[in-house]
Amino acid sequence: MSKSVISLSVLALAVTVAWDATAGPPDWSKVPDKQVPIFYPGQASYEWAMTKADHSASNQVIEKGRGCVYCHDEDATDIGKKVVAGKPVGNRKKPLEPTPPAGKPGFIPVSVQAAHDGEKLYLRFEWEDTKDSGGKKLDPKNEEKVTVLLDAGGVDGAKLNGCWSTCHGDLRTMPDASDAAKKHPKAKALGWDEGVTKYVKESRTAISMTDSPRGGWDKLKPDAEIEAALKAGQYYDLIQFRSGKGEKPVDGYVLETRHMEGGKSLTKAEGKMEDGKWVVVFERTLAANGTGKHKIEAGKVYNMGFAIHDDYAAARSHHVSLGYTLGLDNPKADFNAVKQ
Numbered sequence: 001m002s003k004s005v006i007s008l009s010v011l012a013l014a015v016t017v018a019w020d021a022t023a024g025p026p027d028w029s030k031v032p033d034k035q036v037p038i039f040y041p042g043q044a045s046y047e048w049a050m051t052k053a054d055h056s057a058s059n060q061v062i063e064k065g066r067g068c069v070y071c072h073d074e075d076a077t078d079i080g081k082k083v084v085a086g087k088p089v090g091n092r093k094k095p096l097e098p099t100p101p102a103g104k105p106g107f108i109p110v111s112v113q114a115a116h117d118g119e120k121l122y123l124r125f126e127w128e129d130t131k132d133s134g135g136k137k138l139d140p141k142n143e144e145k146v147t148v149l150l151d152a153g154g155v156d157g158a159k160l161n162g163c164w165s166t167c168h169g170d171l172r173t174m175p176d177a178s179d180a181a182k183k184h185p186k187a188k189a190l191g192w193d194e195g196v197t198k199y200v201k202e203s204r205t206a207i208s209m210t211d212s213p214r215g216g217w218d219k220l221k222p223d224a225e226i227e228a229a230l231k232a233g234q235y236y237d238l239i240q241f242r243s244g245k246g247e248k249p250v251d252g253y254v255l256e257t258r259h260m261e262g263g264k265s266l267t268k269a270e271g272k273m274e275d276g277k278w279v280v281v282f283e284r285t286l287a288a289n290g291t292g293k294h295k296i297e298a299g300k301v302y303n304m305g306f307a308i309h310d311d312y313a314a315a316r317s318h319h320v321s322l323g324y325t326l327g328l329d330n331p332k333a334d335f336n337a338v339k340q
């Protein structure tokens with residue numbers, strides 16, 4: 001390297017450092033946190049939660065507009081304990097978990113922090129490492145995965161149902177999963193090699209709420225309508241951290257399927273375990289870059305839910321949050337990203 005090139009790169013470094021002083025990751029010790037329980041939901045689908053015969057309170061969700069948090073903020077921990085143990089729950093007093101995984105906790109308390117710097121949104125999740133359950137490693141590559149779903153008001157019911165608006169009775173590992181999905185003409189394009197993944201009802205012509213098979217995996221709307229739903233913001237923005245070595249963060253969205261790429265908004269998703277605690281930090285642009293990303297603006301409230309696939313979990317064997325709200329400099333939002 002010649003001398004002039006060296007001095008140029010030193011200059012470039014100096015400029016970067018100066019820029020970082022005005023923006024960049026916040027001092028987390030100054031950002032307030034919110035404690036949120038995430039729990040093991042078993043096979044509690046959208047259809048289950050919104051059907052009175054299964055979940056007696058569903059009419060209150062629909063008629064009174066009461067979201068899951070309204071009733072379960074406190075007892076989500078007890079729900080998780082009962083479900084993971086395969087105990088009878090809900091209005092029908094039936095287990096929601098047919099194969100109770102040994103050694104898995106029913107719930108995990110998570111501390112959530114949010115901040116922004118005018119250009120990027122920062123989300124930090126911290127929780128105590130759970131004991132190795134010794135169970136089957138369903139995703140042997142990743143000990144932990146953290147997934148955040150964000151709705152900007154386009155998905156019907158997202159405000160009340162949190163992530164349940166994406167979870168149906170006919171997804172893979174759910175009671176009405178169909179093997180036929182893998183042979184569907186669009187299976188490859190939709191990423192259904194292991195079966196149907198998350199979708200929102202805006203992408204389907206019909207959803208069966210009570211009759212089996214519940215859901216509407218094969219009732220896909222024509223491509224043009226799905227494209228229109230994408231343009232209209234009827235999807236969940238999805239970002240995911242993966243702890244496995246060499247595993248890339250995911251920047252995608254959920255509409256007619258779970259898209260694991262297409263986004264260009266996620267600039268970082270890093271995490272590590274230290275002193276018995278996992279800490280995962282996401283960094284994304286407030287601007288919507290790439291496909292299926294919501295622009296995060298001041299004055300708007302977003303519906304946010306998150307899930308942790310703990311201890312090498314996959315598919316539905318995760319711990320999930322109820323639905324919360326996210327806003328920028330908005331004390332009324334559950335997760336208030338304050339400018340740093």
Ligand code: HEC
Pocket residue numbers: 041044049054055056057060061066067068069070071072078079082088089090091092160161164
């Ligand atoms: C108006 C209060 C209310 C709201 C809102 C509500 N629930 Fe419930 N939930 C209940 C009650 C009461 C039970 C007890 C069993 C039953 O009646 O189904 C219950 C039971 C459950 C159970 C089974 C655990 C158990 O102990 O029986 C799950 C899982 C659950 N609710 C999830 C949800 C989800 C997800 C949402 C949001 C879509 C939600 N609930 C919204 C009141 C509510």
